[in-house]
Amino acid sequence: MSFVSPEKIYITAQGGLLEGLLENAQTRKDQIYAVHAWLKEHSQVLVENLCIELGWSKAEAIEDMNTIFHSAEQLYCSLSLQADLRVEKSVKKGGQVSVHPRASGVALIVGSPRSPLSSVLLPFLSALAAGCTTISVPAEGANKMAKLISQCLTNTTNHQGVVVGHSQHLAYLTSQHFDVVTIPADAKYDDLIHRLTRENPSIRVLRPSRGKTFAIVDRSGDLASAAVHLHRVISAGAFRSSFRSPKVLLVDEFILNEFELRLGQLLAPGAAPIVNGTRPGGKANGQAKPAQGRGEIRSSKYSSKIAIFDRPDEMNFEVLRDTVSALFETTDTVVLVPTTSTENSIDLINAVNHPDLAPVLYSFSNSLEGEYFSKFVRAQQALINGIKPNSLTVEVPNTPTATLDLPYSVSDFSVNSPVYQVKPLGKGESPKSSVLVSKTLKKVKRSPFLGHSFFERGIVLGLVMALAGAGGSVYGAILLGKSLLGR
Numbered sequence: 001m002s003f004v005s006p007e008k009i010y011i012t013a014q015g016g017l018l019e020g021l022l023e024n025a026q027t028r029k030d031q032i033y034a035v036h037a038w039l040k041e042h043s044q045v046l047v048e049n050l051c052i053e054l055g056w057s058k059a060e061a062i063e064d065m066n067t068i069f070h071s072a073e074q075l076y077c078s079l080s081l082q083a084d085l086r087v088e089k090s091v092k093k094g095g096q097v098s099v100h101p102r103a104s105g106v107a108l109i110v111g112s113p114r115s116p117l118s119s120v121l122l123p124f125l126s127a128l129a130a131g132c133t134t135i136s137v138p139a140e141g142a143n144k145m146a147k148l149i150s151q152c153l154t155n156t157t158n159h160q161g162v163v164v165g166h167s168q169h170l171a172y173l174t175s176q177h178f179d180v181v182t183i184p185a186d187a188k189y190d191d192l193i194h195r196l197t198r199e200n201p202s203i204r205v206l207r208p209s210r211g212k213t214f215a216i217v218d219r220s221g222d223l224a225s226a227a228v229h230l231h232r233v234i235s236a237g238a239f240r241s242s243f244r245s246p247k248v249l250l251v252d253e254f255i256l257n258e259f260e261l262r263l264g265q266l267l268a269p270g271a272a273p274i275v276n277g278t279r280p281g282g283k284a285n286g287q288a289k290p291a292q293g294r295g296e297i298r299s300s301k302y303s304s305k306i307a308i309f310d311r312p313d314e315m316n317f318e319v320l321r322d323t324v325s326a327l328f329e330t331t332d333t334v335v336l337v338p339t340t341s342t343e344n345s346i347d348l349i350n351a352v353n354h355p356d357l358a359p360v361l362y363s364f365s366n367s368l369e370g371e372y373f374s375k376f377v378r379a380q381q382a383l384i385n386g387i388k389p390n391s392l393t394v395e396v397p398n399t400p401t402a403t404l405d406l407p408y409s410v411s412d413f414s415v416n417s418p419v420y421q422v423k424p425l426g427k428g429e430s431p432k433s434s435v436l437v438s439k440t441l442k443k444v445k446r447s448p449f450l451g452h453s454f455f456e457r458g459i460v461l462g463l464v465m466a467l468a469g470a471g472g473s474v475y476g477a478i479l480l481g482k483s484l485l486g487r
Contacts, residue, residue, distance in 0.1 A: 006169035009135060010176050013106050016133040016160035022103065025081040027158075028128055032079070034156035035125065036072040039065070046148060050117060053142045056237040056393070063389040068121050071406055075129040078410065101414045103131035104204065105179030110170070110192070111139035111149070112184035114241045115395050120149050122394070123182040123206065123408045124162075130413035132180065133161045139184075140167040175199055180413055182206040182397065185243060185359075206397040206412055208243070209380050211353035212328050215246035216345050216373055218365035219255050221385065223262055226364035229387050231266035234305055234334055238392040244359050245392050247328050250345045253338035256308075260336060264302020295323075297335065309337045321351045342369065346376045353378065357398060362387055 022028055039046070043065055050061035107127045112119035116139045127134045136153060138146035150164045165173065174195040181196055183189050185208040196203055217226050230249065239245045251259050295315065300306045309327070311320070327335045339345045349358060358379035363370045367384070374382035380398055383391065388404060396407040425431070 004165075006165065006172035009163050009165050009169060010173060012160055013133045013135050013163045016158070016163075017103075017106055019160070021158050021161040022128070022131040022133060025079045028131060029076060029079045029081075031128060031157045031162075032072055032076045032125060035121075035128075035152065036069065036076070038152050038156045039068060039072075039121075042148070042152070046117060046145075049142075049144050049148065051237075053145055054114075054116075054237065054241070059389060060236060060238050060393055064115070064118050064393040067390045067394050067405060067407075068118055068125075071122055071408070072125050074406055075125055075410070079129060099416045100419050101130075101411070101416055104413050104415050105132065106177070107132045107134045107180040107182070107413055108173060108178045108196075109134055109136040110181070110183045110189065111137060111146075112186075112395055113139040113141045114184070114238075114243070115393050116142040116145045117149065118394050119182075119184065121152075123397075123412075124153070126408035126410055127180070127413040128157070128162070130410045132413045133163075135163045135165050135173065137165045137167055137170060137173070178203055180204045180206065182408070184208070184395065185210050204412070206399060206408065208395050209357040209359050209398045211356035211358040211379075212248070212325070213244055213246050213359055213362075214349050214352075215249045215362040216339075216349075216364065217249055217251045217255070217259055218342070218345075218363065218369050218373075219252040220366040220369050221364040223255060223259050223364075225385065227259065227262040227266055229364070229385075230263060230334075233387050233392065234267065236392060240332075242392040244395070246362050247331075247334060248324060249334060249336050250339045250348065251336050253311075253340055256336065256338045260300055260306070260308060261302060263306060263336075264300050267303035267305045297327075297331065299333075300336075305333055307331060307333045307335045309335055311338050317347070317351070321348065324348060325352045342372065346373065349377050349379075359396070360391060 016022070047058060047061040047065060050056050050064065051058060056064075107123070109120055109123050109127070120136050120138055124134055124136055136149070138149045140146070153162050153164050170192060174192045177200055178196060179200070181193075181203060183193060183205065187210075193205060193207075197205070215230060217223070230246070233239055233245060236245075295312050296310050297307050298310060300308055309323070324337060327337075337348075339348065349361070358377065359381075361373065361377050361379035361382045363373040363382065363384050365373065365384070370382075370384035374384065380396060380402070381404060391404060394404060394407060396402050396404060397412070399409075399412055401409045401411055
């Protein structure tokens with residue numbers, strides 16, 4: 001649609017908003033159904049083009065399509081004309097309504113070249129469900145995919161409420177008024193964001209985090225399972241371009257050698273086999289601390305697709321942070337970086353990404369360690385002991401409600417309008433004078449014993465248990481004291 005002027009495209013979208021073309025919930029529901037039906041009918045063509053233009057495997061393209069289907073089905077079921085009518089009826093009768101959501105306005109959707117299909121259709125479907133008029137701009141580069149997206153939106157939806165633009169129109173469009181924008185995380189789009197926020201200071205920007213993606217392999221995890229999952233990711237076509245792919249693997253230093261062998265054996269089947277959990281020439285289960293490193297990057301002797309960072313024992317943390325950060329830019333292979341502790345892995349990820357969040361954290365560990373990592377690593381999402389197939393292809397915005405299966409929600413494209421019902425005054429009545437209302441807050445009193453730290457309470461309990469002949473250890477009592485701390 002490059003022959004249509006950007007001015008006409010913008011005026012058309014604004015006209016659709018003013019006319020309220022998408023106010024009716026049933027209209028929006030019918031259009032979501034039409035988009036879903038079109039995608040289902042043309043799914044084979046879409047999958048083939050994702051594989052050809054992006055180099056994805058068929059499984060990756062299918063998972064990307066399945067995410068779009070799932071989103072359309074969820075949004076379709078969430079819309080109800082009857083629910084909207086009940087709210088309107090309640091307002092007319094004077095019933096109290098606390099919040100009434102309404103569409104934000106006009107939304108600009110900018111596609112990502114790394115994920116041209118889902119980066120447009122996922123936010124579009126949520127915006128349509130919310131009642132926003134949209135201008136969708138498919139990513140440049142994937143020309144065939146851009147034509148298919150344009151065909152899908154123009155053939156299935158209202159042409160005024162849904163408009164398709166071209167990447168050449170962005171220079172003009174970003175100087176106009178928009179209420180919401182979805183845009184890729186790449187630095188090349190920063191100028192567009194600056195122009196949009198300059199014209200629209202209150203615009204809502206839905207964008208993935210700019211942080212770097214790590215995977216943690218802890219000694220508590222299943223190394224064989226971790227190697228299988230990471231092997232599939234490294235071999236995936238989307239791995240090379242996705243910013244959600246783990247380019248750096250933080251591996252516990254005591255299992256580094258064994259994990260290198262396990263992963264290398266999958267990537268290069270000719271590698272030496274593992275016999276009864278023992279690495280040839282190494283200690284059983286890999287529980288041997290590696291020798292002093294020299295701070296260099298060396299290629300793995302098992303596969304050219306992975307490299308190892310020989311980390312010196314006394315390496316300064318700031319130097320380590322800068323070195324690991326540079327690995328994302330200077331190498332095309334996956335790099336295994338040994339870590340000395342759980343806290344070391346957490347601190348390293350947070351320091352490399354500061355002040356951004358990691359788009360996603362992959363951790364391979366037992367459930368307790370996995371929960372610990374997900375709690376303290378600053379990441380949008382965490383996947384424990386597995387990598388979902390669509391994790392590399394779907395770009396998830398940094399919003400409170402975003403999930404991998406439903407990256408965009410109706411609330412991303414709507415605003416809440418509070419409604420207050422005030423009782424009418426009778427004849428001769430006047431508003432009551434305001435009175436300062438204050439409640440007395442009662443301070444919660446804690447016993448002197450519970451005021452001590454869990455360690456101090458543990459010592460006391462341990463002595464009591466020892467004197468009483470209970471046979472319990474001081475350590476056990478400390479744990480008991482720790483549990484009492486939460487009371």
